[in-house]
Amino acid sequence: METWKQSKAVFWTLATPGTLWLAIFFVAPLAIIWGLSFAEKTSIVDTEITGTLSNYIRALGTPVYLKIIWKSIWISALATLMCLIIAFPIAFVVAFAPDKWKPILLMAVILPFWINLLIRTYALISVFRTRGFVNFGLEWLWDGANSILAFIGLGPAVLGAFEPLQMLYNNFAVIAGLVYVYMPFMVLPLYATIERLDKSFLEASLDLGASQARTFWSVVFPLTMPGIVSGIILVFIPCLGSFLTPDLLGGTNATMIGNVIERQFKAANDWPFGAALSFLLMYATFGALALRSLFAGRKSGMEV
Amino acid sequence: MSELAGTNKAASPGGRAIAGPRGRHMTIGPLEYGRRFWLRCFVAATFLLLYAPIFTLIIFSFNDSRRNIVWRGFTFKYYEKAWNNDGLFEAFTNSLTIAVLTTIIATVLGAMVALLLWRYRFPGKPAYEGFMALPIVIPEICMGVAMLAFFSRIGWPSGMPWPLNLSAITIAHIAFTFPFVAIVVRARMAGFNRELEEASKDLGASEWQTFMNVIVPFMRPGLIAGALLAFTLSLDDFVITFFTAGPETVTFPVKVYSMVRFSVTPEVNAASTALIVITVLATIVAMRFQTPDKTEAT
Numbered sequence: 001m002e003t004w005k006q007s008k009a010v011f012w013t014l015a016t017p018g019t020l021w022l023a024i025f026f027v028a029p030l031a032i033i034w035g036l037s038f039a040e041k042t043s044i045v046d047t048e049i050t051g052t053l054s055n056y057i058r059a060l061g062t063p064v065y066l067k068i069i070w071k072s073i074w075i076s077a078l079a080t081l082m083c084l085i086i087a088f089p090i091a092f093v094v095a096f097a098p099d100k101w102k103p104i105l106l107m108a109v110i111l112p113f114w115i116n117l118l119i120r121t122y123a124l125i126s127v128f129r130t131r132g133f134v135n136f137g138l139e140w141l142w143d144g145a146n147s148i149l150a151f152i153g154l155g156p157a158v159l160g161a162f163e164p165l166q167m168l169y170n171n172f173a174v175i176a177g178l179v180y181v182y183m184p185f186m187v188l189p190l191y192a193t194i195e196r197l198d199k200s201f202l203e204a205s206l207d208l209g210a211s212q213a214r215t216f217w218s219v220v221f222p223l224t225m226p227g228i229v230s231g232i233i234l235v236f237i238p239c240l241g242s243f244l245t246p247d248l249l250g251g252t253n254a255t256m257i258g259n260v261i262e263r264q265f266k267a268a269n270d271w272p273f274g275a276a277l278s279f280l281l282m283y284a285t286f287g288a289l290a291l292r293s294l295f296a297g298r299k300s301g302m303e304v
Numbered sequence: 305m306s307e308l309a310g311t312n313k314a315a316s317p318g319g320r321a322i323a324g325p326r327g328r329h330m331t332i333g334p335l336e337y338g339r340r341f342w343l344r345c346f347v348a349a350t351f352l353l354l355y356a357p358i359f360t361l362i363i364f365s366f367n368d369s370r371r372n373i374v375w376r377g378f379t380f381k382y383y384e385k386a387w388n389n390d391g392l393f394e395a396f397t398n399s400l401t402i403a404v405l406t407t408i409i410a411t412v413l414g415a416m417v418a419l420l421l422w423r424y425r426f427p428g429k430p431a432y433e434g435f436m437a438l439p440i441v442i443p444e445i446c447m448g449v450a451m452l453a454f455f456s457r458i459g460w461p462s463g464m465p466w467p468l469n470l471s472a473i474t475i476a477h478i479a480f481t482f483p484f485v486a487i488v489v490r491a492r493m494a495g496f497n498r499e500l501e502e503a504s505k506d507l508g509a510s511e512w513q514t515f516m517n518v519i520v521p522f523m524r525p526g527l528i529a530g531a532l533l534a535f536t537l538s539l540d541d542f543v544i545t546f547f548t549a550g551p552e553t554v555t556f557p558v559k560v561y562s563m564v565r566f567s568v569t570p571e572v573n574a575a576s577t578a579l580i581v582i583t584v585l586a587t588i589v590a591m592r593f594q595t596p597d598k599t600e601a602t
Contacts, residue, residue, distance in 0.1 A: 241443025
């Protein structure tokens, strides 16, 4: 590595285009939103930046919005926890799999992530809806049970007609959707830390008589903490800001912050309030990232 | 399997011996988590849940029934219908055009940033790296509404002829994809042997010749992987496009979104399957380029 002063011309040629692009088409738009979050609507189309905090106060002081923010947080937290519980054994199995199997298993984990988010959500709808595959399977079992009961002489249709389960348009659907969509984000950082783990620690612990459970809690868990924290943040942030999953799977019953933001920018046409809500999300993101760098120590920002 | 178990038994004295069926002894080493029955079941069940919805979607795109739940025979009918659906076809063309343009520009920008970070030490570098990673970490919806506000504030012309009407979406896509390209290319460059560069210069090559004949050939797998990553990211994006797109520019995900809101139809299944095939192929090719090949001297 050389210092930038050694070949200034090359340095500036390499640095300028990317930096400018990000400054104009990323930082400037965010700055506009940040400014808007301190603005007031003066007419239907005009807004004026007055430095007011009323948008933030409205977001954090109105029970309706406070309830939605709170709900977004607990739904995201629950989805993140579920991801962690499911992803840990998977990351473990992949990390300890024979070398021949590792790339195949990893690929199997990552591949769904590359399939369009919308398509995966749509696939979930056709599984969960009242005329979907889960209900279809349940109905089949139900009818089967009915005919068996009839066969052993308990009379026809003891269980009554099948009532399809309402699995869409509630909190359950949103949490299931978020877990389904963001699982790979949890597996990858966990896998990376478990893979780097010095296996001799585990062997030492087991040889000295600790059980597998004790080894997990006293050795593996503390040593994989950076991966766990990374995974939690990588899942929690997109969950908190998710818009598509609650929109399609939650309907009007499971509104999250993302849906409120969308409404402010489209139907409700209250951009300053939407901007304030977006920036509340941004502040939460920055807070989470700061927390991660605290845990990860000296890791650089480009590593995900 | 039994051979494997035998060698593992020798290697790990702490292994538990479990009497298998018919008295055959199978030993599972203490660290062979992948061979524990319950863990295996767990992983298999998770993969099943992960893939079952996608596979049913693909299978039922060939189903000869509008109800889309009971199998009524194999047909390509809905592929034909999706192909002849003008709105869907236009959206697909738009998506591919945006993805190709994004890929070209994002790859160039990303490669330049990667070279910059790989080659130079400069004041404020950690902060610069954080700045470059920002589009990756912030919630998509924040970036989406920011783009919406930005393009309306600067008065970006709308209603331009094709393909200029896609410019706003393309610009937004480049902004969030090129940092990903930079990460991939930089990871590839980390394995570069600087002595090759010195040798080239010692032998009289200029800076530019060294770049074209030594650095670029080494960088190529990273460039291809990064380009395919940018392509899939652009093709897949819904949230940012949803906010950036005007009423007259519809991309494939945005079109599917409006169709899904009305009903679940086999046409959507067919079009989705086509998109899945494209992205999965691109991803597999990208993965092959990303894995560092051992034959090459590094």
